[in-house]
Amino acid sequence: MDAAEKAAIPGSGGARPGPAGPGPAAPPADRAAARPATAAGAVPGDGGRRWDHAVVTGGAGFVGSHLCTALLAEGTAVTCVDDFSTGTPGNIAHLRDHPGFTLLRADVSAPFAGHVPGPVDLVLHFASPASPADYLRLPLHTLDTGSLGTRNALALAREREARFVLASTSEVYGDPLQHPQNERYWGNVNPVGPRSVYDEAKRFSEALTTAEAAARGTDAGIVRLFNTYGPRMRGHDGRAVPTFIRQALAGEPLTVTGDGRQTRSLAYVDDTVRGILAMAASDLLGPVNLGNPDEITMLDLAHQLIDLTGSPSTVRFIERPTDDPAVRCPDITLARGKLQWAPLVDAREGLARTIEWYRQRARPGAEAA
Ligand SMILES: NC(=O)c1ccc[n+]([C@@H]2O[C@H](COP(=O)([O-])OP(=O)(O)OC[C@H]3O[C@@H](n4cnc5c(N)ncnc54)[C@H](O)[C@@H]3O)[C@@H](O)[C@H]2O)c1
Numbered sequence: 001m002d003a004a005e006k007a008a009i010p011g012s013g014g015a016r017p018g019p020a021g022p023g024p025a026a027p028p029a030d031r032a033a034a035r036p037a038t039a040a041g042a043v044p045g046d047g048g049r050r051w052d053h054a055v056v057t058g059g060a061g062f063v064g065s066h067l068c069t070a071l072l073a074e075g076t077a078v079t080c081v082d083d084f085s086t087g088t089p090g091n092i093a094h095l096r097d098h099p100g101f102t103l104l105r106a107d108v109s110a111p112f113a114g115h116v117p118g119p120v121d122l123v124l125h126f127a128s129p130a131s132p133a134d135y136l137r138l139p140l141h142t143l144d145t146g147s148l149g150t151r152n153a154l155a156l157a158r159e160r161e162a163r164f165v166l167a168s169t170s171e172v173y174g175d176p177l178q179h180p181q182n183e184r185y186w187g188n189v190n191p192v193g194p195r196s197v198y199d200e201a202k203r204f205s206e207a208l209t210t211a212e213a214a215a216r217g218t219d220a221g222i223v224r225l226f227n228t229y230g231p232r233m234r235g236h237d238g239r240a241v242p243t244f245i246r247q248a249l250a251g252e253p254l255t256v257t258g259d260g261r262q263t264r265s266l267a268y269v270d271d272t273v274r275g276i277l278a279m280a281a282s283d284l285l286g287p288v289n290l291g292n293p294d295e296i297t298m299l300d301l302a303h304q305l306i307d308l309t310g311s312p313s314t315v316r317f318i319e320r321p322t323d324d325p326a327v328r329c330p331d332i333t334l335a336r337g338k339l340q341w342a343p344l345v346d347a348r349e350g351l352a353r354t355i356e357w358y359r360q361r362a363r364p365g366a367e368a369a
Contacts, residue, residue, distance in 0.1 A: 051071070051076045051121045051122045051280075052076065052077060052119065052121055053076065053077045053078075053079070053118060053119060053120050053121060053122075054071050054076050054077070054078050054079070054120070054121070054122040054123070054124060055078075055079045055081060055116055055120050055122070055123045055124070055153075055156060055162075056068050056071070056078055056079070056080050056081070056124045056126060057081045057082070057108050057123070057124070057125050057126055057127035057149070057153050058081075058082060058087065058125075058126035058127035058128060058167075059078065059079075059080025059081065059082055059087075059092065059103075059126070060080060060082035060084060060087030060088060060089065060091050060092050060103075061082070061086060061087035061091065061126065061127075061130070062087075062091070062130075062228075062230075062232050062233050062234075062237075062269070063126055063130075063167070063225070063228060063269065063272065063273070063276075064080070064082070064087065064091075064124075064126040064127075065087070065091040065092050065095075065232055066230070066232070066269050066270070066272075066273045067124055067126065067273055067276060067277075068080050068092065068095055068101065069094070069095065070273050070277065071277075072095060072098050072100050072101060075100075076100070076122070077100040077101075077102075078095075078100060078101055078102070079102045079103075079104055079116055079120075080092060080095075080101070080102070080103050080104065081104045081106050081108060081112060081116070081127065082103070082104075082105065082106075082127065083105065083106060083107040083108070083127075084105070085107075085129065085134075085138060085141060086129045086130070086131070086134045086138075086234075086237075088234070091232050104116065107145075107149075108125075108127045108145060108148075108149035108152050108153055109141075109144040109145055109148040109149045109152070110148075110152070111152050111155070112152060112156070113152065113155055113156040113159055113160075116156060119160060120156065120157075120160040120162045121160070121161075121162050121163065122162055122163050122165075122280055123153055123156055123157040123160075123162050123163070123164045123165070124165050124167070124276065124280065125149075125150060125153040125154075125164065125165065125166050125167060125205075126167040127145055127149055127153070128142065128145045128146060128149070128167070128198075128201070128202075129141065129142050129145070129198070130169075130198075131237040131238045131239045132195065132198075132238055132239075132321065133236075133237060133238030133239075134237065134238070135195075135197055135198040136194060136197075139197040140197075142197045142198055142201055143197050143200075143201050145201065146198075146200075146201025146202055146204055146205045147201060147204055147205070147208070150166065150204075150205040150208050150209065151208060154208065154209065154212045154218060154220070157218055157219070157220070158212070158216060158218045161219075162219070163219045163220075163221070163280055164209070164218060164219065164220040164221070165220075165221045165222070165223060165276060165279055165280050166205055166206065166209045166220070166221070166222045166223070167223060167225060167276075168202045168205060168206050168222050168223060168224045168225070168287060169198075169199075169202050169224060169225055169226075170224055170225065170226040170227070170289070170291065170328055170330065171189075171195065171198055171199045171202060171325075172187050172189070172199060172202050172203050172206065172224060172287075173185060173187040173188070173189075173325075173328075174187045174188040174189035174190065174199060174323075174325065175188050175189075175190075175323060175324075175325045175326060176188055176325065176327065176328070179327050179329060180293065180295075180329035180330060180331045181289070181328075181329065181330060181331060182289070182331035182333065182334070183224070183286070183287050183288065183289055183331075183334055187203075189203065190323050193322060193323040194321075194322050194323065195322075195323050206222055206287060209222055210222070210285065213285055219283065220285060221279050221280070221282065221283075221284050221285055221286050221288070222285065222286040222287040222288070223275065223276055223279050223286060223287065223288055223289075223290050224286075224287050224288065224289050224290065224291075224330075225267075225272060225276075225290050225291065226264075226265050226266075226267060226289065226290065226291025226292070226328060226329075226330045227239075227240075227241075227264045227265060227266050227267065227291070227328065228266075228267045228268070228269050228272040228291075229241035229242070229266055229267075229268065229269065229350065229351075229354060230268055230269030230270070230350065230353070230354050230357075231269070231353070231354055231357035231358075232269075232357075233354075235358065240264065240298055240301060241266065241301070241305075241351070241354065242358075243255065244301065244302050244305045245305055245309065245351075245354065245355055245358050246358070247313060248305050248306055248309040248311035248313050249309055249311065249355075249358060249359065249362065251311060251312055251313055252313060253313055253314050253315060253316035254302040254305070254306065254313055254314070254315050254316065255316050255317075255318045256298050256299055256302050256315050256316070256317055256318070257298065257317075257318055257319065257320040257321065257324065258298075258317070258319075258320030258324070259299070259317065260297060260298045260299025260300075260302065260315070260317065261297050261298075261299065262297065262298055262320070262324065262325070262326050262327065263295045263296060263297050263298075263326075263327045263328060263329065264295070264296065264298065264301075264328050265291050265292050265293055265294060265295050265296070265328055265329045265330055266292055266294070266296065266301075266347060266350070267290070267291050267292040267343050268292075268343070268345035268349075268350030268353070268354075270344075270345060271292065271343040271344055271345050272290055272291075274341065274344075275290035275335060275339065275341045276290065278335075278339040278340070278341045279339060282338065282339060284338055284339075286334075288334050288335050288338065288339065289330040289331060289332050289334065289335060290330070290332070290335055290341070291329075291330035291332065291343075292330075292343040292347075293329055293330055293331070293332055294346070294347060295327070295328075295329045296347065299315065302315050303315070304347070304348075304351065305351060305355070308348070308351055308352055308355055309355055
């Protein structure tokens with residue numbers, strides 16, 4: 001990461017790893033001893049696999065914070081490793097006083113395993129900028145996180161003999177020439193376009209994870225997440241759902257890029273988290289697509305959100321970003337067959353829950369959660 005990018009990350013004065021922020025300081029090993037013997041994590045639909053201590057990199061981000069919450073709720077101690085480059089302390093504020101939760105403020109691009117005490121049986125590697133606005137602002141950080149960060153997270157899993165799950169993305173398919181996308185499709189990615197810092201970082205992460213499993217026998221799995229939405233997405237992170245909801249609630253025009261006919265497939269975060277934990281509980285290497293095959297155009301999404309919020313907003317068309325994919329829809333045959341997983345929350349329900357979360361946060365005195 002260069003100096004300009006570093007300056008763009010709050011509090012990143014050469015960040016050295018160390019417990020910080022809202023997390024209590026005691027190591028998870030001590031906490032595990034304090035928990036009832038029967039409390040080790042059993043997540044519904046996880047095939048009965050138990051975890052005592054999970055490390056979630058990027059745990060203060062949108063998806064990561066939901067993963068931390070789900071694991072803690074089932075009795076797994078969680079160490080969240082995050083540098084707050086795109087996540088926020090508010091995302092994990094509700095976990096601050098949980099006896100099983102520890103925050104390690106660290107950039108995973110530097111080795112951090114030595115700062116994670118005790119046995120670890122699950123590493124969920126979710127650290128990475130994910131919204132285009134973030135990875136375009138932090139291009140070198142994104143590449144470092146996908147390369148060095150993945151190497152360091154894999155090293156932790158290998159040393160502690162933990163199961164490792166990489167958060168990859170549908171962006172590895174680029175602007176796809178095959179529709180819907182199944183895991184055998186190799187993608188259509190511009191290696192030097194503006195989005196390449198994210199797409200190629202994830203493709204490299206997948207290659208590294210696959211090689212690590214083959215060469216060293218590390219118990220690793222790869223999930224390719226398609227667009228996921230829900231509470232705790234930042235209203236200004238540039239992704240369509242939070243942008244449209246923010247604009248609709250403010251009565252502003254919803255800014256649809258291009259002619260709005262490009263499609264995305266939107267999964268509610270609870271479904272995505274359930275799929276990730278099912279993958280963690282399996283011994284599959286993957287990659288496995290996790291997403292909702294219900295495809296929607298961006299223009300229809302904008303109208304649906306205007307309708308659901310009861311907003312007087314209209315739609316305004318703006319320029320479409322370079323290399324923006326025209327279509328995106330997962331083939332989830334593999335996840336259905338191997339993980340017995342499929343999304344359960346339909347778009348109306350998921351969007352309504354998300355709108356409600358933004359409304360509550362807008363109320364005076366509301367706590368971030
Ligand atoms: N949300 C989606 O729709 C989606 C889709 C596909 C893949 N993913 C993947 O899921 C993961 C989480 O995405 P998200 O939407 O929650 O994004 P997010 O930006 O909300 O969360 C990412 C988290 O990683 C942290 N982070 C980034 N670089 C780091 C580093 N070098 N060291 C330590 N922490 C670092 C950030 O501070 C943040 O808390 C990412 O790996 C992303 O590529 C998400």
